[in-house]
Amino acid sequence: MRRVVLLSLVVLIAAACIALGFWQLRRLRDRRALNAEAIAAQALPPLRPDSALSPGLLPHRRATVTGELDPAHEFVLRNRLVRGVPAVLIVTPLRLPGTDTALLINRGYVPAADAVNPGNAEWGEPGRRVYTGTLLPMPDRGDGAPIARNGRENWKSLDLSAMRARLPYPIVALYLVAEADSSQGAAHTLEGRVYPFRAEVPPIDEGPHLSYAIQWFGIATAVLAFGVVFILRGPAAGRSRTQASTIDGAR
Numbered sequence: 001m002r003r004v005v006l007l008s009l010v011v012l013i014a015a016a017c018i019a020l021g022f023w024q025l026r027r028l029r030d031r032r033a034l035n036a037e038a039i040a041a042q043a044l045p046p047l048r049p050d051s052a053l054s055p056g057l058l059p060h061r062r063a064t065v066t067g068e069l070d071p072a073h074e075f076v077l078r079n080r081l082v083r084g085v086p087a088v089l090i091v092t093p094l095r096l097p098g099t100d101t102a103l104l105i106n107r108g109y110v111p112a113a114d115a116v117n118p119g120n121a122e123w124g125e126p127g128r129r130v131y132t133g134t135l136l137p138m139p140d141r142g143d144g145a146p147i148a149r150n151g152r153e154n155w156k157s158l159d160l161s162a163m164r165a166r167l168p169y170p171i172v173a174l175y176l177v178a179e180a181d182s183s184q185g186a187a188h189t190l191e192g193r194v195y196p197f198r199a200e201v202p203p204i205d206e207g208p209h210l211s212y213a214i215q216w217f218g219i220a221t222a223v224l225a226f227g228v229v230f231i232l233r234g235p236a237a238g239r240s241r242t243q244a245s246t247i248d249g250a251r
Contacts, residue, residue: 021216108196
């Protein structure tokens with residue numbers, strides 16, 4: 001009875017690992033489909049400033065936008081690291097001309113000793129600006145985990161619903177990662193450093209799903225091997241050793 005229970009447990013664990021392996025393969029398939037869409041969008045001609053709100057506004061498409069920043073409603077994202085230096089990420093609404101809708105601009109990083117409070121650093125870019133970069137989808141988990149620190153609201157991550165609730169005007173469901181040569185030059189120079197340091201677009205890759213799937217299948221194989229060697233064959237091997245000892249003793 002004990003062997004049956006142990007063997008059933010081994011089979012259940014192995015089946016769960018196999019299911020997790022196939023789940024990771026499905027995630028890999030979905031990731032590859034999204035990657036194909038992203039690569040296709042990157043191959044399209046960049047959107048012009050007068051097309052910022054056109055139907056061609058696709059994730060991963062390059063675009064050039066123009067307008068004025070709204071620093072009174074910008075977002076500071078905490079716990080970032082750039083070139084090994086703790087920093088915050090500055091994301092500012094860009095008011096698009098001829099519409100009440102704004103587009104969030106990922107303007108890059110500003111160093112902060114605790115990765116939360118940038119102190120007295122300056123990163124404003126006043127006046128009419130032109131930004132070129134890549135459009136990415138806004139995450140929408142319902143809460144960007146904002147906290148108040150030193151009189152400034154500080155966010156853990158971008159969040160479409162939560163940030164829309166903070167703003168007095170609509171925003172596009174995509175944001176633009178500004179390129180290093182955007183906005184007609186640098187923002188501010190302080191002791192030879194330019195703030196903010198422009199961010200880079202995350203690479204298009206397949207993620208860890210394949211390696212995770214291989215690991216789950218490997219665990220399932222190891223568990224089944226354990227069941228065969230120590231549960232199924234164990235007692236038989238034990239009896240064989242006992243019989244051999246008995247024969248030797250008889251001799």
